[in-house]
Amino acid sequence: MKKACTIAGSAARGGAGIQADLKTFQELGVYGTSAITAFVATHPHTKQGVYTQSLEVIEAQLHTISSQIGIDALKTGMLFTKDIIELVADWLPSAQVKQVVIDPVMFGKVGTALMEEGAMTSLKDKLLPHATIMTPNMPEAEYLLGGRSLTTISDLQDAARDLHKLGTQYVLVKGGRLDGPATDVLFDGVNMLTLEAPRIDTIHTNGAGCSYSAAITAGLAQGLSVEDAVIQAKKFVTAGIRRAIPFETVAGAIDHRAYKEVGESNITITRC
Ligand code: PXL
Numbered sequence: 001m002k003k004a005c006t007i008a009g010s011a012a013r014g015g016a017g018i019q020a021d022l023k024t025f026q027e028l029g030v031y032g033t034s035a036i037t038a039f040v041a042t043h044p045h046t047k048q049g050v051y052t053q054s055l056e057v058i059e060a061q062l063h064t065i066s067s068q069i070g071i072d073a074l075k076t077g078m079l080f081t082k083d084i085i086e087l088v089a090d091w092l093p094s095a096q097v098k099q100v101v102i103d104p105v106m107f108g109k110v111g112t113a114l115m116e117e118g119a120m121t122s123l124k125d126k127l128l129p130h131a132t133i134m135t136p137n138m139p140e141a142e143y144l145l146g147g148r149s150l151t152t153i154s155d156l157q158d159a160a161r162d163l164h165k166l167g168t169q170y171v172l173v174k175g176g177r178l179d180g181p182a183t184d185v186l187f188d189g190v191n192m193l194t195l196e197a198p199r200i201d202t203i204h205t206n207g208a209g210c211s212y213s214a215a216i217t218a219g220l221a222q223g224l225s226v227e228d229a230v231i232q233a234k235k236f237v238t239a240g241i242r243r244a245i246p247f248e249t250v251a252g253a254i255d256h257r258a259y260k261e262v263g264e265s266n267i268t269i270t271r272c
Helices: 017-027 055-068 082-095 120-130 138-144 153-164 208-221 226-242 258-262
Strands: 003-011 031-040 050-052 073-076 099-102 170-173 182-187 192-197 268-271
Touching: 003 017, 003 055, 003 208, 017 031, 017 208, 031 055, 055 082, 073 208, 082 120, 099 120, 099 208, 120 138, 138 153, 153 170, 153 182, 153 192, 170 226, 182 226, 192 226, 208 226, 226 258
Parallel strands: 003 031, 003 073, 073 099
Antiparallel strands: 031 050, 170 182, 182 192, 192 268
């Protein structure tokens, strides 16, 4: 069985973060391992929302996974601090992982900061050059590009071209916040692919971004090309959103079982 690793935050509510990643790995048939960088959960009295782990705890998890299990493909999600980003970047070469998916998680759905101020430079200079693919959503791409505003598919394509210069092999800019269909763009330095899914009118999309990058990681672990892994992941997430699980007081989460139970979603792929 192929092995996929996630280095990310724990989302206590179960929809995003480590929980989303492991559910996705399981559904797509890879063995999942995890290094937890932080816990996202709101304390009733202090209102604190993010509890990071010490570098020692994170290092122990990474060492355990790489020395005892092995890694065919890896993703990073919420890393939160500059020090955690640098720890992962320094460890990566020794782990000799060939497929690295970097989801540059910065904000939660309601704008919660999931990356510390000042960590951006380390993300750009130290971590992104190790990436097979990076998977920013629109706010993350805007932030990485110094506050440039993205509103059209053509803006996403320009953003993908500029982000590619940061040293990743592929850039996937996710257009979930566009008006109209949910269109993402994938750029490898030469070719631009657009992936379009019908927009599903729902607020229940918690975990969509995490699951998207986890599904890409699972595909890469199984030997798919980056393009095929992204196409499968788009179908996985679209099926999950279509059958999202609503909660009473907060936005619901995508249903990780939907892709396998319902099958393919209607995705249109265009090459430009
Ligand atoms: O969806 C972004 C995200 C990533 N990682 C963790 C999260 C969230 C959003 O809540 O909690 C741990």
